[in-house]
Amino acid sequence: MRRVLLTAPIHQDAVELLRGVAEVVVSDKPLRSEDELMNVVKDFDAVISMGVEPFTKRVLENSSRLLIVARHGVGYDNIDVDAATRLGIWVTITPVEELFDAVADHAIALLLCITRKICTADSFVRLGKWFEKPFDKQLFIGIGLRGKTLGIVGLGRIGARIAERAKGFGLKVIYYDIERKIELEKRLGVEFSQFDYLLKNSDFIVVSVPLTEKTRGLIGERELYMMKQNAILINISRGAVVDHKALVKALKSGRLAGAALDVFHVEPIPPTDEIVKLPNTVLTPHIAWLTEESRRAMAMRAAENVIKVLNGEEPLDAINPTVKEFARNKRVKGV
Template sequence: MRPNVYITRRIPDSTLEKISEVCQVEMWEEEDVPVPRDVLEEKIENIDGLFCLLTETIDEELLQKAKQLKVISNMAVGYNNIDVAAATEKGIFVTNTPGVLTETTADLTFALLMATARRIVEASDFLREGSWKTWSPMLLTGQDIYGATLGIIGMGRIGESLAKRAKGFDMRILYHNRSRKEEAEKTWGIEFADLDSLLRESDFVCVMTPYTEETRNLIGDRELSLMKKSAILINTARGGIVNEAALYEALKQNKIWAAGLDVFEQEPVDPDHPLLTLPNVVTLPHIGSASIQTRTRMAELAAANLIQGVMGETPQNRVNHA
């Protein structure tokens, strides 16, 4: 008998076909609406594998309802939406999709940095609104990127790829990480710094660290007060790493120059969120890995993890030892 799996969002047909070759598949069909909690509670009781997204909270209460679940395949690098300890205790593998989205997310991060620094969105709106009457020397002037200092908080795969891009702009690159990356220092000419020094010296601060209890609200009032008034904060990691209330006040009071955000603590973000009212904030709907090629590869990798888990194999991209 083929194992039963549940997929919490519509995935590419080619990936669905691969899963369907070996599994009995049921899938939530709504494109723009996450699977309701009560539906997930019902489905998890009798499935062998769960293919899910960051939009699903897989907590201990939900896992207690699982009778035969072998693997949770998260289509993301991060997995803070899953209670990994609870899954491990029940002998359930938790997997993610690392590596495949590294370059795409680094592309988006640098694009967001450039758009924020050069006020691209603001300038486009200015033109479309009919406000452009004449050329003026200081009209919509932004910040230089070439030759500036970039501070990267979290030197993982994506952080290194961001550093690679920054080298092309002749940027001085500082980084802060739990441990030094001496090989990366040699390869990219980057400098290790404590967090306070990085914040004081950087023209751009990019948050690239994983979201954990230790990094929750890592950037708050104190940290923002250390930054230059001309500095720009970019966050493409997780929303909870930056204290949004503190960031709003810092931007509103011109304590820092601007921010570029792909992530928020609560997603989807409320359209009335205070940060969305500020002209010096460029915001995106969590599209860091959103290229057709990368999202397809992520789905394929998540499918491979799922199939390995339900077939009794150890998934290649496990994040725990069930």
């Protein structure tokens, strides 16, 4: 019988769907090291990955049964796609509308939380400080959004939704992308700008790009020091897109007013990390995608991709379509 590994629990509807065609096993712990992953995956035909597992060349080469690594998400920087392709292993993602909406909503939530000091105020009330005299309202003076400029780095499916929401708050929206989006400019009323111009002229900057070799470290010390001193950086893409040490330095020195982050260079971020102690930050544990709607939609899409491959069909959302011939040979050999 075919076997499917879930590296973490997913929506039960998707689990039931998978059980119609295979034995489903849920890992009882995070598989964060090559050795751990290699020892487990070799016994499975398919894996649904939550994105923290290192599917390196070494791991994939030791997984002769494996036909598909289905990402529960849209990022796949944890997978050596070239190695997977040569080995006849499909790699898929879950580009569902519910996911893009969830992440865009979270980006705006982070913006509001840091500009209106929501987390600071919440702690103030819970710790009983509201009853202290005198009550210093200076602590909670926020920043209005109307008339300010939001710069979006990466106007993809998530970036475009962030722009839609931002326009409703009266923000001027500019964007930078490696590819100019003329139709989106017209539909959303946003303006294209060069990268450096965006950094220098935005009050708030949202990073919304995939992690690639070109975007790794895209926001470094040079870029941070080009930003307005009262600017706020929001990252809902991948932690490695922003140079963590440079960001901490800019926040500590007051060169950057604040940062709201859902992703980090190391996840989970240790409580001893300097950024955790900084008061001019809002930090969430990589949950931008996590709504009931997106969780179900992503799980169902990942399950559908797995089922198609197990049935000898092409999946819906392959990021390595050239794997076809390799995968066909793999099935013929009965591997």
